[in-house]
Amino acid sequence: MVDSDNNFVYTGNPNDEADQMRFVITSATEIVDEDGNPLTLDDLKPGKMVRIKHANFQTSSIPPQTTAFVIELLST
Template identity: 80%
Template sequence: MNGENEDARGMITVSGSIMEVQNALVEDMFTSNSRTGYLLISYADPGENDMLNIGWDTLLIDQFGEVISLCSITKGTYVNATFSSVMTRSIPPQSNAYRIIAMVDTTSYRITTDRIVWVDTDNHFIYTGNPNDESEQIRFVISSATQIMDEDGKPLTDVDLKPGKMIRIKHASFQTASIPPQTTAFEIELLSS
């Protein structure tokens, strides 16, 4: 995504026990479950690489602030990383990542069509699924960027969303491991049936 003819990799900055690098190049990535694993990154210092351990507490987002899975970050992706200054003495050194912002080409998404179970307008959530079983529901976060419309594309608000109504939701492909799982809604279309 960065200039094809020039190396845009940044330098590491240190602030207390926190290290940061802008535009680090992902040289390698490993994950066994799409959420934990490691990234091998390089930055402006020639020959310098660090291995960032990605755990459940690591915030993984794209350049738009949307939560992503580790699988979305591939070799050749540029990332902005915040990580611990405590590093192993291995080659390459390893550190725990706190936040990774990946400059991904496109935001991946999924589409879910289901009935509304509950609308929490105070906290900007909408729930779909089985009204009698929380484990069979999904909680969608409605942000200021979420578009709500009818089938003809006319704008609506979250006040127009009522329990029992059928909706089609374009949402992030990654969900939290909570019950019910939570994800971000990009578009909500209120269906007439």
């Protein structure tokens, strides 16, 4: 799920918060396609595959939360 109003991207099972991860999108987060071309948060759609490079910490909340550094939209 993409929450562009609050700058979050959620991965995992959309029907189970315990099986999700919330990524915080900052002004420093790079969003790119597989060739490195820049994209926007609005280019990401539910159901698309992404690779996310993120901080090595996460909150203990449900769902856990961490900062995304790079989001790469993978071709399907």
